[in-house]
Amino acid sequence: MIDGLFKYTFIQNAFIASVLVSIICGIIGTIIVEKKLVMMSGGIAHTSFGGIGLGYFLGIEPIIGALIFSIGASLGIAHINRSTKTNSDALVGMFWAIGMAMGILFIGLTPGYPPDMTSYLFGDILTVSKLSIRIMILVTIIITSVVVVFFNYWKAYLFDDEFSKTLGIRTLFLENLIFILIALAIVMLIKVVGIILVIALLTIPPAIAKFLTYNLKTIMIISIAFGMLFCILGLYVSYQFNIPSGATIIIIAGLTFFLFSSFRKL
Amino acid sequence: MSLVELKDVSVRYNSVVALESINLSVKENEFLGIIGPNGGGKTTLLKVLLGLITPCEGTVKINDDITLGYAPQFTRFDTDFPITVEDVILTGRLPSKFKIFHRYSKEDLSLALDIMERVDVLKFRHRQIGRLSGGQKQKVLIARALLTDPKILLLDEPTSSLDSSAKDEIYNLLKDINKNKTIIMVSHDIGVISSYINTVACLNKKLHYHGSHTKLNKDKLKTAYGCPVELIVHTETPRTFVSKNEEE
Ligand SMILES: Nc1ncnc2c1ncn2[C@@H]1O[C@H](COP(=O)(O)OP(=O)(O)OP(=O)(O)O)[C@@H](O)[C@H]1O
Ligand SMILES: [Mg+2]
Numbered sequence: 001m002i003d004g005l006f007k008y009t010f011i012q013n014a015f016i017a018s019v020l021v022s023i024i025c026g027i028i029g030t031i032i033v034e035k036k037l038v039m040m041s042g043g044i045a046h047t048s049f050g051g052i053g054l055g056y057f058l059g060i061e062p063i064i065g066a067l068i069f070s071i072g073a074s075l076g077i078a079h080i081n082r083s084t085k086t087n088s089d090a091l092v093g094m095f096w097a098i099g100m101a102m103g104i105l106f107i108g109l110t111p112g113y114p115p116d117m118t119s120y121l122f123g124d125i126l127t128v129s130k131l132s133i134r135i136m137i138l139v140t141i142i143i144t145s146v147v148v149v150f151f152n153y154w155k156a157y158l159f160d161d162e163f164s165k166t167l168g169i170r171t172l173f174l175e176n177l178i179f180i181l182i183a184l185a186i187v188m189l190i191k192v193v194g195i196i197l198v199i200a201l202l203t204i205p206p207a208i209a210k211f212l213t214y215n216l217k218t219i220m221i222i223s224i225a226f227g228m229l230f231c232i233l234g235l236y237v238s239y240q241f242n243i244p245s246g247a248t249i250i251i252i253a254g255l256t257f258f259l260f261s262s263f264r265k266l
Numbered sequence: 267m268s269l270v271e272l273k274d275v276s277v278r279y280n281s282v283v284a285l286e287s288i289n290l291s292v293k294e295n296e297f298l299g300i301i302g303p304n305g306g307g308k309t310t311l312l313k314v315l316l317g318l319i320t321p322c323e324g325t326v327k328i329n330d331d332i333t334l335g336y337a338p339q340f341t342r343f344d345t346d347f348p349i350t351v352e353d354v355i356l357t358g359r360l361p362s363k364f365k366i367f368h369r370y371s372k373e374d375l376s377l378a379l380d381i382m383e384r385v386d387v388l389k390f391r392h393r394q395i396g397r398l399s400g401g402q403k404q405k406v407l408i409a410r411a412l413l414t415d416p417k418i419l420l421l422d423e424p425t426s427s428l429d430s431s432a433k434d435e436i437y438n439l440l441k442d443i444n445k446n447k448t449i450i451m452v453s454h455d456i457g458v459i460s461s462y463i464n465t466v467a468c469l470n471k472k473l474h475y476h477g478s479h480t481k482l483n484k485d486k487l488k489t490a491y492g493c494p495v496e497l498i499v500h501t502e503t504p505r506t507f508v509s510k511n512e513e514e
Contacts, residue, residue, distance in 0.1 A: 034347055034348065148367075149366045149367060150364060150366070150368070151368075152357075152360060152368045152369070152370070153360065153364060153368070155349065155353065155357075156357040156360050158347070159347045159349050159354065159357070160338075160357070162318055162336075162338065163336060163338065163357065163410070164357070164360070165316075165317070165318060166316045166317070166318065166334055166335075166336040167357075167358075167360055167362050167414065168333075168362030169360065169362050169364075170364075210348070213348070214348040214349075214350075214394040215348060215350075216348045216349060219348055
């Protein structure tokens with residue numbers, strides 16, 4: 001039956017997208033969980049909605065708009081945080097809501113029929129195009145190599161950025177780099193699970209992996225494996241029962257997490 | 267020859283004044299103990315020296331070739347992070363210039379093992395950092411700072427949760443290290459450290475005293491602690507003040 005499914009190109013694409021997204025999620029998800037950037041990542045995802053709206057309004061590819069907005073938001077939040085030392089939660093909340101508001105405004109201003117936004121909000125892995133796959137491959141390679149090549153630096157920076165700075169390591173560079181990677185990752189994930197569900201796919205696999213190990217590298221690898229399991233299983237289930245893929249993936253991930261956490265308590 | 271020179275350094279956090287016109291110079295091979303009440307600006311002063319905080323006024327002079335090793339105050343420590351004791355300590359050997367595919371060398375590891383042995387955390391080397399007791403974690407931070415093999419070692423209350431025998435061990439180790447390194451240490455253990463340090467600084471927003479601690483007997487150190495400056499200024503041994511640190 002699965003063989004039969006693979007005849008369809010869109011299933012193939014969805015499968016490849018699942019694998020790529022899992023790699024991105026496993027690596028970036030672990031970083032945002034360990035660096036306590038979960039709220040910030042949620043904020044970036046929602047801010048990118050403004051970019052999607054702008055894309056429709058200007059008639060350019062909405063994902064390009066999302067990319068600009070999410071990179072802008074992540075560097076913006078990081079910069080304002082550094083310079084004013086304000087409460088970053090409140091700041092993230094502001095970006096979050098203003099981004100969404102701008103998206104709705106731009107779409108309202110776009111002439112003609114309002115476009116269907118559900119695939120951006122909730123994702124649709126079955127509609128991932130060949131071009132999207134190519135871009136995803138590129139982003140996956142960038143994220144993986146940046147993290148692998150400087151792994152010891154990331155480990156030191158994530159654990160204790162102040163100490164790394166006293167060693168003379170350029171932590172500002174690392175910080176900006178990681179925020180750009182987070183923004184890239186989030187935009188890639190929007191296609192698959194959507195703005196609203198992104199945060200779950202980033203955080204659930206590392207949360208489960210942390211039950212099993214306390215080695216940073218192993219957490220990333222286990223997270224990737226769980227991500228693949230959730231995405232591929234979710235894809236299959238959603239196709240079989242004709243239900244939304246993004247939501248299915250997240251529900252499966254969530255159930256697995258609760259299974260693990262209750263086993264852990266026993 | 268002074269290694270470090272602070273001139274009229276002031277630091278404010280928004281409206282809170284943490285340091286006010288600090289003038290301080292630290293000489294080569296000095297073992298400086300910084301004392302002062304909570305919120306007196308001790309941590310802030312170390313961070314200024316480390317370049318983690320840029321003062322809003324004044325200048326900090328430290329030569330580029332002087333390396334600094336830092337053991338942070340342990341309260342601000344995230345210990346949930348997935349990293350082992352050994353990996354924490356090894357970061358002390360991380361080169362400051364980015365090296366691709368960096369791996370710690372055999373030498374790095376053997377130096378780390380040696381230091382772990384000396385501060386007595388060797389048996390925990392593969393444990394996650396959060397699964398240590400407070401005192402053990404502090405020893406790890408000290409070990410990491412030592413492994414950087416710096417010219418100046420800056421320690422922020424390094425022994426606050428150590429038992430007295432561990433304290434003695436650490437201080438003896440520091441005294442040994444002090445033979446060829448400068449050490450700046452924040453501490454509340456005035457009584458204990460006075461037999462190891464050679465100068466003391468009393469900090470409470472302003473630098474109230476910096477000079478030889480032997481000229482300042484234990485009782486006076488105790489009064490000096492959390493002190494308004496007058497208490498020290500009116501001692502019988504005003505000669506001991508480093509003139510440029512005098513307030514009036
Ligand atoms: N990040 C910050 N934001 C705002 N105020 C701060 C910050 N860090 C320190 N302060 C304030 O600056 C002053 C000096 O703080 P600092 O941490 O240097 O004191 P300390 O002497 O190290 O105290 P302790 O003995 O408790 O460690 C305090 O009044 C503190 O409230
Ligand atoms: Mg302090």
